[in-house]
Amino acid sequence: MDMLNIDISDFLQKHRLPDSYQTLAEQWYLPVLEEISMHHKSAKRTITVGINGAQGSGKSTLAQLAVYILREHYSLNVVSLSLDDFYFTRQERIQLGQGIHPLLTTRGVPGTHDIALARKTISQLINQQFPVNIPRFNKAEDDRAPAESEEIITQAVDVVIFEGWCLGAEAQDDRLLKAPINDLEEFEDDSQVWRRYVNEQLARFYPKLFELIDIWIMLKAPSFDCVYQWRLEQENKLKSSLSEQQTSTQIMDEKAVGRFIKYYQRITENTLNTLPNKVNYLFELDENRQITQLTQPLPTKLSSNAPHQWLVFTDMDGTLLDHHNYHFDEAIPTLAALEQNQIPVIPVTSKTAAEVELIRDSLGNHHPFIVENGAAVYIPEGYFDQQPEDTEKRGKYWVKSFVQPRQHWQSLIDQVRPAYQHEFKTFADAGIDGIIAMTGLNVHAAACAARREFGEPVSWHGNGNLKHQFITELTALGANILEGGRFIHVSGQCDKGQALAWLTAVYQQTQPQQIIQTLGIGDSQNDKAMLEQADYALLIRSPVHGLPDIDRTDNLTVSTFFGPKGWAEGVTQIIDAKQHSDSFNLPRGNHG
CATH class of the missing domain: 3.40.50.300 (P-loop containing nucleotide triphosphate hydrolases)
Structure with missing residues (x-):
């Protein structure tokens, strides 16, 4: 110089x-x-x-x-x-x-x-x-x-x-x-x-x-x-x-x-x-x-010609799935377009692995998924060329878990139970019939919901002030509490954002030539960590509760419509606006 x-x-x-x-x-x-x-x-x-x-x-x-x-x-x-x-x-x-x-x-x-x-x-x-x-x-x-x-x-x-x-x-x-x-x-x-x-x-x-x-x-x-x-x-x-x-x-x-x-x-x-x-x-x-x-170890490149790979991380209940009937018909054209353009849709949910498997079958989805509010990531065996580090083989999946198993969290609930004996019911308490009554699921879906691995859902039907005390006591014992649309989820120090970050890093390691961009989609407070962590965030309006309290203001979109209709609307708006390839266009006219 x-x-x-x-x-x-x-x-x-x-x-x-x-x-x-x-x-x-x-x-x-x-x-x-x-x-x-x-x-x-x-x-x-x-x-x-x-x-x-x-x-x-x-x-x-x-x-x-x-x-x-x-x-x-x-x-x-x-x-x-x-x-x-x-x-x-x-x-x-x-x-x-x-x-x-x-x-x-x-x-x-x-x-x-x-x-x-x-x-x-x-x-x-x-x-x-x-x-x-x-x-x-x-x-x-x-x-x-x-x-x-x-x-x-x-x-x-x-x-x-x-x-x-x-x-x-x-x-x-x-x-x-x-x-x-x-x-x-x-x-x-x-x-x-x-x-x-x-x-x-x-x-x-x-x-x-x-x-x-x-x-x-x-x-x-x-x-x-x-x-x-x-x-x-x-x-x-x-x-x-x-x-x-x-x-x-x-x-x-x-x-x-x-x-x-x-x-x-x-x-x-x-x-x-x-x-x-x-x-x-x-x-x-x-x-x-x-x-x-x-020295100049790396050349300065302000505009990269590297291809962009989108990852769509989405909550399920009330977001991709209708809050009342679990249907997703209005999102089907958008889902098909994403799959055609090799953009993975990654379910991120409070549901169990067994529940998500059922939903993935109906969606025609073969990508990884995140269960129980970020407690574990399930990757289909062979999805990546090599098994990611820190995962274990479980059946047909490579699994990365972030917390201790369900039995540990049930034992903590049992420690505080005497003071709240008639205020709540866990999934374990309810059994299959009780889960059907609480969720409206059919018997097969309720059986899948009962197969928790990393935490315990709690349905609170008692005093609201006591609920706060219940949560405080469990937190003091080391539990992490997330309140979703219907249930209190008792588990460890995990969240959907942590799981998103880990899985995104795995994608980036396997595709170093591409620039990974993430879109997080959710409708409730237990989606907050994911919505904050993703590059772009889409909030879906709910017919039964307000929008979650999100700190970020950058790259944030709020849907006009509820559920899957708002999901399709928002995904189209965000990815079409950011995608530079003329060959990529999500379907329009299906969103009302």
């Missing part, structure tokens, strides 16, 4: 940087920023640049330089964001600490960020959905800044600069979490609850945020050993910029910094090993933060 001669003296003065930064910028950063301006010009759309770097590596300063150069010298409208701006509030983190593990009170690791807010903010900027409110986090107060201090964007943005210490980080194999990496993990997380929660959050929610990034830059530290000194310098710089009253509150001393960086050590070290060959621009740093080398 050629060296560019651009005077940045006013930038150096504003940010109190040494004159040597001018030489650093000219030699290493300015040519890259020129290339980014050219990428924007060719892309003809808003592009997002992600900057990864360990604590104190200089990523925030590089982000500020990028904004300055792209604005002043290339006349681009630039917005700078930090992953730090999306930390949960202090009160929210206190609640995480009380409910899951005390270490989650401290900001920093995956699981302490509001990823839904981050995705919403960046998506709004990319799609020019103005006005866009930019949240800011006050590190001195260890809390999100008040709403009145938010920046409000009202004009089209050319480039979004997004920096963060764990951008692009990957979750680790669970087996690697067992051995503690430092004394913080050894003595304050001896049960591994904290690091497993952090790892799960990183696996489930952060990839959807990282997908919004077009160009990746990494400032690679030589090792984690440098981070303490770098982070201490960063804290001292923050201290010098604040008043004496402010510094007496949340500014850390040397001992506090030493403890603080231990929260980051596991993910930082893993990222130093896994990310360098996956970025577009890799700046390698020495112990003094001087750049020793720039």
